[in-house]
Amino acid sequence: MHSVRRTWPRAAATTAAAAGLALTAVAAAPVTGTVTASAHTSAVPRTVARPAVAGHQLVRAVGSPLSIEECRTKWKIACYTPLQYREAYDLNPLYKAGITGKGRTIVIVDSFGSPTVQHDLDVYSKQFGIPSAKVQVVKWGNVPKWDPKNEDMLGWAGETTLDVEMAHAVAPDAKIVLVETAVAETEGTTGLPEMMDAEKALIDHGIGDVITQSFGATENTFPGFDKGDFSSIGKLRYAFEAAARNHVTVLASSGDGGATDNTADGTGYYHERVNSWPSSDPLVTSVGGTQLHLDDAGRRTAPESVYNDNGAGGGGQSHVFTRPAFQNGVKNVVGDRRGTPDISMAAAVNGGAWIYSSFDPTATGWDVSGGTSESSPLFSGIVALADQAAGKRLGNIHEALYSLYGRSAYDRSTGIVDVNDGTDNSYQGVTGYPAVNGYDMATGVGTLDAARFVPALAREGRRG
Secondary structure, three states: OOOOEOOOOOOOOOOOOOOOOOOOOOOOOOOOOOOOOOOOOOOOOOEEEEEOOOOOEEEEEEOOOOOHHHHHHHHOOOEEOHHHHHHHOOOHHHHHOOOOOOOOEEEEEEEOOOOOHHHHHHHHHHHOOOOOOOEEEEEEOOOOOOOOOOHHHHHHHHHHHHHHHHHHHHOOOOEEEEEEEOOOOOOOOEEHHHHHHHHHHHHHOOOOOEEEEOEEEEHHHOOOHHHOOOHHHHOOOHHHHHHHHOOOEEEEEOOOEOOOOEOOOOOOEOOOOOOEEOOOOOOOEEEEEEEOOEOOOOOEOOOOEEOEOOOEOOOEEEEEEEOOHHHHHHHHHHOOEEEEOOEEEEOOOOOEEEEEEOOOOOOOEEEEEOOHHHHHHHHHHHHHHHHHHHOOOOOOOHHHHHHHHHHHOOOHHHOEEOOOOOOEOOEOOEOOOEOOOOOEOOOEOOEEOHHHHHHHHHHHHHHO
16 A cells, blocks of 8 residues: 655545435444544644555556456466455355345445446446446545546546445445545545544444545654654544444554555655554554465465565554454564554455446456455455345454454464465565465465355344
């Protein structure tokens, strides 16, 4: 996930009610913050973030999806359909049992959005025989008129397309609410305060069971970081605190810079290990990246490995947050800091996902995309399935996830699948972390077998 930092005036916010959403009040419950957390104030610094999809699309505007072998022959990469993902992650038994995400809502947050998001989801769904879903759009702020010549808008429209289609691929009957924020900046950047405002407004009105965020900013780029003052991040946590009170699950991509990430101007990378927010926040489940190895039927030809091509799965120790209690069981790995990611799913470009888009009239068609912008919405679908299976919002899933991990070495029913191929998430000359037996900061607890993991998470979450 690439990140830059800029400043701009706050955009005027529209309310969810003004956007025509049905608003339902949700009772609040107390929450204890793991690290310093401050209420939202008008003094929040204008730190910004880039979408993780930027730079992770090698195939654009193809007339129709090709087979894996055709992709390898033409582009030297594997390319996968949602049907192959469903087989690989063992989702089909859940669908047969009626666990499809029905009755649950996934919230996706992106700048600008895409003017063709509904049409594109319909085409995508029809291609693979999946029932489509209605995308409910909330415009947060004075979202500018779509300009197909604006590279900023084009980049975020690609991100929006990937987010929506991946979430739908896993949880086909879940409702999707797309929040479009208004930004007048360039280079694919967007304002974190505006995103947090939008998320909190929806949470406060009872909208959404799980939120997926495919964006982030390097912790080091926040004002005060170099002086050990982390209040600028603390002042942005109000949406996540609201999510915890209202039992909403919050996810974030762990990033595509491996053990490093972008510098403040977005043109280079740090030469040491760094981490990014919101992925590093203990109130957020950090979703890292893996590489799938499949045949045309979606069967695995080899175990999942670390994502490290055209980017690498973000992971490492936070410089801002200390180790939260839910990671005490992996303190030998994370030390006294918050470690990321928590869990991982498909993100490699060599093994990327077919998506369809028509927002760019010069490049309409099928693309292959990767990056942790893919893995976070994929996992949002998993959470929606688990919410349905549990009959309730699971909210912050960390305790349940790490409890399952604690048994996973001897209990296959947890559905957690270790990723231990020994490769790492080194990137841009910064040595990363290898995937070894058990938890590691390349893939977290590993990946999942959904037929086992979803009911296990639902059972564990019901106890919480």
